[in-house]
Amino acid sequence: MRFSQLLIxxxxxxxxxxxIISHQLMLRAGFIRKLASGIYSYLPLGLRSIRKVEQIVREEMNKAGAQELLLPMVQPSDLWQESGRWQKYGPELLRFTDRHKRESCLGPTHEEVITDLVRKNVHSYRSLPINLYQIQTKFRDEIRPRFGLMRGREFIMKDAYSFDATDIDAGLTYEKMNDAYHRIFKRCGLSFRAVEADSGTIGGSYSHEFMVLADTGEDTIVVCRECSYAANTEKARAMETPIPEPVEQLPLKKIETPGKRKVKAVCEFLDIFPENLVKTLIYVADGKPVAVLLRGDHEVQEVKLQNLLGADEIRLTDDKETFDFTGTPTGYLGPVGLHLRIVADLEVLKMANFTVGANEKNFHLQNVNRGRDFTVDETADLRMITEKDRCPQCGGELELTRGIEVGHIFKLGTTYSEALKATFLDDQGQEIPFIMGCYGIGVSRTVASSIEQNHDKDGIIFPLPIAPFQAILLNLSTRDKEITAAAESLYEELTKQGIEVLIDDRDERPGIKFKDADLIGIPFRVMVGKSLTKEGKIEIRDRKSGETISVTQQEAGDRIKQMIETAMAECRV
RNA sequence: CGGGGCGUGGCGCAGCCUGGUUAGCGCGCCUGCCUUGGGAGCAGGAGGUCGGAGGUUCGAAUCCUCUCGCCCCGACCA
Structure with missing residues (x-):
């Protein structure tokens, strides 16, 4: 294609x-333009990259036995009523009413629609397993769209849904998808990790997220330096260690701590370590207060807490609410004599003779012991993992790093098939619900994360498999007949060979063409200019390494083809 | 929704505090000349009722009120 004719x-x-850099570069490189908050137009170059990712996804999904279809984007409310998500989903679900006063929504995800399709059309175990996917625009009315394509309200997603007859089969399907996802992201040239994840609102029992490693990522993930363990911090388990032998319980002591509210201040004042203090936080879970006990140096992982409480919504109370619920100002709270539901982090169970607030302004209690002085209603792993923690799998050192979620696979079980009464007859003639799984990939986000991961001061550096073009051919002197003829004939040759080449045939100075070529990130830059007329040479420059080679006009075509093949091989799986 | 910030030609900004005639600059765009290996130079030119509405005033980009949009931090998630 010709630069002069494309909208770039x-x-x-x-x-x-x-x-963030990917957003900046996609705007500067002419890949996208914003229409409204979180809603973007994909321009020719941006769309080409997206299509590349889609094609890779398609190939790998098909190879893994999934079938492509396309589901409606507008969905009737009835189905969502059936699954119970019409109420549950909240304002991210964009709802509207049509001329017949029927309520509908724009599809943020398609569990309901696909389950409905399958329940109406698949009735026997003989038809299973079945795995259906689509690549489509989704709409989620995000609270705060940001970072360009990274968190848009409208975005392109591949979503797949599997239906199996047994748990074992469902497990096999999950593994197949896991494998396909690894292949997809490897083929996209991304540096990523698959991590254990919380299954969130989609519901289900087991899930992994595919995270592209990038500092601007919105998620923090925990990776073991020694073994394969990797998890989202929402899920990362604290290593289980034995509860120490009981020690002698010292007599409870009430002590005045005037104005000492923060853990740090209390510890300095009493000359103790945060590891020997238990802090008490008041949360509201679906409107009801609950006290959370945590070792002084630990932080709450709210998703873990939410899962333990089985609540739809939780939040930390502010100072006023805390006082209303407990009668004690924040900073002096403790579990002793507290008449609230109390949950504790596992680590608290291992402590003895610790310090807590006395539920009285300006006082703390020392030598507190669980059992003797208070009881807890429930305990669980509730805290945020830190780099000081050890790997729960092998005990190795952990590393915290940032990531962008580009894919997510779930075992759904029968959550949706039961809700929507989607059943089949098994080999015994029994009617049982399908065992489902769902598997998403943020296609537009994948392109953005690739840029986040691959760029320099001059612009984007695309991995070859998802670059909008494989090569950009610069005619550095469109007014020179010899140069132009050579550039045009090389362009034809490459195009005939099936190479995706963009020829910069604009009547511009070389500097502008170099800058634009770097900015849009095409992996190979072929330059036809002065050195052709002077030395008979054409140069080929690698965008990533900056290495330039000079070749004769005759060998140029083959060399480019060969370089592209070599680079493609690196991303092959 | 809570907190912070911003709306002035296509892009980046100044002017606003302390109202005053034709609203300015850089880039981009158009024409001509010139130039052609890292975003050149010269000359000429087009393009903005200053997000919108209302108000104060002889006079509003500037002051006041309301409103819309956008961005950043938090709750959400591919």
Missing amino acids: PTLKETPAEAE
Whole structure:
């Protein structure tokens, strides 16, 4: 294709609205333009990259035995009523009423629709397993869209749904998808990790997230330096260690701690370590207060807490609410004599003779012991993992790193098939619900994360498999007949060979073409200019390494083809 | 929704505090000349009723009120 004819509105300056690098570069490189908050147009170059990712996804999904279909984006409310999510889903679900006063929504995900399709059309174990996917625009009315394509309200997603007859089969399907996802992201040239994850609101029992490693990622993930363990911090388990032998319980002591509210201040004042203090936090879970006990140096992992409480919504109380619930100002709370539901982190069970607030302003209690002085209603692993923790799998050192979630696979079990009464007859003639799984990939986000991971001061550096073009051919002097003829004939040759090449045939100075070529990140830059007329040479430059080689006009075509093949091989699986 | 910030030609910004005639600059765009290996130079030109509405005033980009949009931090998630 010709640069002169494509809509590639590159920008010299970064638009003020863009904060992170991928967003800035996609705007500058003319890949996307914003229409409204979280809603973008994909311009020709951006769309080409997206299509590349889609194609890889398609190939791997098909190879894994899944079938492509396309489901409606507009969905009737009835189905969502049936699954119970019409109430549950909240404002992210964009709802509207049509001319017949029927309520509908824009599909944020398609469990309901696919389950309905399958329950109406699949009735026997003989038809299973079945795995259906689509690549489609989704709409989620995000509270706060941001970072360009990274968190848009409208975005392109591949979503797949599997239906199996048995748990064992469902497990096999899950593994197949896990494998396909590894292949997909490897083929996209991304550096990523699959991590254990919380299954969130989609519901289900078991899940993994595929995280592209990037500092601007919105998620923190925990990775073991020694073994394969990797998890989202929402899920990362604290290593289970034995509860120490009981020690002698010292007599309870009430002590004045005037104005000492923060853990740090209390510890300094009493000359103790945070490891020997238990802090008490008051949360509201679906409107009801609950006290959470945690070792002084630990932080709550709210998703773990939410799962333990089985609540739809939890939040930390503010100072006023805390006082209303407990009669004690924040900073002096403790479990002794507290008349609230009390849950404790596992680590608290291992402590003895510790310090807590006395539920009285300016006082703390020392030598507190669970059992003797208070009881807890429930205990669980509730805290955020830190780099000081050890791997729950092998005991190795852990590393915390940032990641962008580009894929997520879930075992759904029978959550949806039961709700929607989607059943089949097994080999005994028994009617049982399908065992489901669902598998998503953020396609547009994948392109953005690739840029997040691969760029330099000059612009994007695309991995070859998802670059909008494989090569960009610069005609550095469109007014020179010899150069133009050579560039045009090489362009034809490459195009005939099936290479995706963009020829920069604009009547511009070389500097502009170099800058634009770097900015849009095409992996190979072929330059036809002065050195052709002077030395008979054409140069080929590698965008990533910056290495440039000179070849004769005759060998140029073959060399480029060979370089592309070599680079593609690196991302093959 | 809570907290912070911003809306002035396509992009980046100044002007606003302390109202005053034709609203300015850089880039981009158009024409001509010139130039062609890292975003050149010269000359000429087009393009903005200053997000919108109302108000104060002889006079509003500037002051006041309301409103809309956008961005950042938090709850959400591919």
